[in-house]
Amino acid sequence: MNTLNTNNNLIEIKHLVKYFPVYKRGVLTNHQIGDIHAVDDLSFDIREKETIALVGESGCGKTTTARLLLNLIESTSGEILYHGENILNTFKSKNEKKRLQLRRKMQLVFQNPYGSLDPRMTVFDIISEPFLIHKHVPKNEWKERVYQLLQLVGLEDYHAERYPHEFSGGQRQRICIARALAVEPEFLILDEPVSSLDVSIRAQILNLLIDLQNKMGLTYLYISHDLSSVRQISHRVAVMYLGEIVELADTDELFNKPLHGYTQALIRAVPIPDPKTKTMRLVLPGEVPSPINPPTGCRFHPRCPYANADCTKVTPKLTEVSKSHWVACNKIYDPNIIR
Secondary structure, three states, rough: OOOOOOOOOEEEEEEEEEEEEEEEOOOOOEEEEEEEEEEEEEEEEEOOOOOOEOOOOOOHHHHHHHHOOOOOOOOOOEEEEEEEEEEEHHHHHOHHHHHHHHHHHHHEOOOOOOOOOOOOHHHHHHHHHHHHEEEEEOOOOOOOHHHHHHHHOOOHHHHHHOOOOHHHHHHHHHHHHHHHHHOOOOEEEEOOOOOOOOOHHHHHHHHHHHHHHHHHHOOEEEOOOOOHHHHHHHEEEEEEEEEEEEEEEEHHHHHHOOOOOOHHHHHOOOOOOOOOOOOOOOOOOOOOOOOOOOOOOOOOHHHHHHHHHHHHOOOOEEEEEOOOEEEEEEEEOOOOOOO
């Protein structure tokens, strides 16, 4: 795990909510019949120069959270503070200059390097396009700056004249990282950046991201299903289930002492590359409930092996049960849960 140098908050998310309306087609008009609770009362902070990982099953709200942070979709309610300023108000304002300045500081590296690069543009055009939009680099310095960025991510100068189809998946992801760094950002959202790559290439990209963070003082929100990569790159881990955070802790603390039943199931599902090692898998019954009509009380109780009658009625609050270890569970003090 990478080491953390500071505890100052860069971003604070407070009671963030995103509901997507669901409509039923009528004869003349569509009628709203409910809402998808994609993100429901989310609150956590992201510290300067740290990597916080957001993990959970597909559909739990990880990517929606990332899009809300960048205002790619509008939130239903809540606040997102960046250096203490509510950036949702900035994005809604008519001050285009201020919005562009904010966009420069917050960038996204997409999951699929094959679909996120324009096949008709050369690498030089792809990386220099942010210079054209933000106008922070003089045109006579574009070439030198593109070469610097390519070298920074482990590519060569001559790669600038090639097209995306001439590169491997790992090389394409390096180009995507270079494009994100072209605007000199402070905060990067990494949305499953290694999920489509071979295992050996994944390690190279993760090491590159760690090196860049140490050199440039970057802050990462790392979204992934791969808990092995999460343990390698992150300082803290937030576990999401059905739009809510159910556990948040330092990486080593969470992996060594998972307190929530859902976190325990996720960690025990990680394969161990040793056929002689026996693992105790915690198989969860059923499927993830519908986000249109989430369960009452604890949303995890229909699948939780430790649930009781109170779990169906009482909604657990995210509570700090030990230093920097937060859990949302009604039975957290039961000795059968704490392992």
